[in-house]
Amino acid sequence: MVFVKLIEKVEDYKEAIRISCCILEENGIVGRSYYKAILNNIKEYGGYFYLGKGICMPHARAEAGALKAGICVLSLKHPVLFYGKEVWVFLTLSAGDEEEHLRNLQKIVQICRDDERVKEIKEAKNDEELSALIGG
Template identity: 50%
Template sequence: MICTRVIEEVKDYQSAIKMTCDILEEKGAVNHTYYQAILDNIEKYGGYFYLGKGICMPHAKTEDGAIKSGMCVLMVKNKVRFFNNQVRVFITIAAKGEMEHFKNLHRIANFCNDEEKMKRLEEIKDEKELLELIGE
């Protein structure tokens, strides 16, 4: 399951992550503890979620509230500061098990390494276009 949102701006990266977690919770992929687990990871490990190219991949362990596998992709037209980086895309993932987690990581890595998709990402106008690009 992949959910997408395209918005103009958010107050800060915490608000962006909260939005993605709320969407995943609505879809039954995570419970209410998942967001706090992500914040705890950030506090403990810093900005390791940042993948480069303006993309951040917040996540937590399955036991921290993941119910089933899912992904929420939030594009913020006005970039948000995440540590020393400017982020435009938040890809929050939840996985029900280690294999699903690695599949998600592989899929996102392939997406980020596709220069054509990265160029097209800059031109996305709405959720439908974003979902089509991510789903390719």
């Protein structure tokens, strides 16, 4: 499942990840521990899930609280810094059902390869427009 949210601005990348994890949690995609697991990964491994083009893909291992496969696409009107990089879009990923997880990864790859689509996502004016661009 894909959930989208357009937000004007957040304090920092941790707030963006927290919001996206809350959306996933509210929809039964992840458990409460998932957010903390992502922060622990960042602490241990650094900014490894920065994909370029202003996009991050926060995630943690399935056993860290992933209940189902899903993505929360959180787009920011004002970017935040993540390890020295400006980030506009957080694609918070949860593994679960392997087939759906692979489809979600394919969706992320398609988005990241398409410069025009990334630009349109950054310029989306509301959740509906963002959802149409993501294909959710």
